[in-house]
Amino acid sequence: MDKIVEISGLGKAYTQGHEQIIVLEELDFSISRGEFVSIVGPSGSGKSTFLNIIGLLDDVYSGEIKLFGRKLEDLDESEKAVLRLKNIGFVFQFDSLLPEFTVLENIEMPARLLGGDVPGSGLDLLKRFGLEVIADKFPMDISGGEKQRAAMLRALRNGPALLIADEPTGNLDRHNSGVILDDLKRAAGLGAAVLMVTHNEEAARRADRVLRMGGGKLSGGPANAV
Template structure:
């Protein structure tokens, strides 16, 4: 069984003459422990697709299965429980609470489910190299450290799927590298990540890149045995064929 299966999904906004088709018959599936990057020009539907899979938004037609459950056919009560049990979220601007320490921010995610122990915070923080900032507040740490804290928060309950919208979008290239290292570490622990990114350098660390254009999957590129550098070159090449403003990808 696929971890995620997106089947013939369409999304329209507006109605009547003002109707806009944002996603047009999008289908793909994703395995457990796979890392997928979604790329495409601004307005191509990347965030919309992520929001549908997040259960934040609803499809106009089609189905989305996560662990075999069709999330397009469930009510809000079931979905909020489902999100807490199965999904982790990472945002471009970290979404940490400023009045809480790093540790408390991670702990907040824990308390929702309540299966993991306090020690698991320490252990995960060590694993991600942020154990020395656990008692600092978000305004006392760097952007890269904030995002690693957000990764810890997203992973602490070991969700089936982590969804990330531009996780390195606010970081310089050096901090982005530490995020890639954190991603690799979480991968070794079985994480599955679907992320939207503009950054070919980040995509090159994924197993696969889905290119969206005008609401369709224009290309589904696999890394296979390529090195990060070889895959990076292939992604850049694909972006130039995709066209549009590359800087706007």
Template structure:
């Protein structure tokens, strides 16, 4: 397994007291597998993704990624993990506005010391970005920006791609095209994909669907 969560719990403090978000989560994702994470708003999907991405830490339980126990990491190891082991794709793109499309695509790969011009050229061609390399994010449509975000993530060939509602800001046709590319290119990169979505239709296109309900994985 590329990713394994065992007995993972997470809660947050609020004015009303402690709110349990995740309760004893057990989840395995195999290398190269695509898994859809679905469930109602507030069921803990994004929280789970943030824990797997090293953006937050669980209150209890274990998260093992590629043989490494994330709970043993200090801040430096956690930052290196985010740089080299996982790729993150968000609903709001999070491109660097001062960088061109070409520079945005290569940014993560260069940071991770995995820049491969031949692979990046293939990504750019598959993503249909050849004519936009000199443009800046504000000059692109939402669908084009999401394609750049996918290219930036996959350019480093991360073992695991975590995507949080990556088509949420796109119309259905554009969202379908973006998901097609993400699945195809993640497969070409050899990356596992854990994708949060509210859409059962999109979830059904992945290898497997996991439903969160009330902070637990529904049977």
């Protein structure tokens, strides 16, 4: 299986006043194409910090990270920007749709930013996921579950090889959580590596592999061992 992300000896600390808060320490991790991995762990254990680093939103860390076989330290800022737009889809922990644009416009945004002809269309995605009825609505006029799913379709728009989701089922009821998890599984089935953080143990178990964040590290265990 080809590795999408390979990380060794990852460290991350925040400085607060004169104090250093160590969040990640000697962390190793990898994920392959088509794999769905979930991460669980207490609040404040560093899950979002970890996702932000992998998603190229934070480049202050120690250790080695390879994305799609390329060392991050060898890439300049513009290469990273293209990589992020083209190959990485990010679903954020908190509502992130742009309020002044419709759902469809939000979903099309990554393709417009990338420029050129990005295969597929936002409307096709909405149709495929049974959401075409909300295409022309604004974020304030749809439900929380629909917002989460629209944010996920936006993350999928450019056909990313890596889909990162931070608490995609947060605040959703069981039915809507199930729908989102089905979407994530489908994305993995289509070949993406899917990495999800969740506080919901039932959601975590839907993944192929469940990892626990604690003490600055990720520890493994087979799925169902949550």
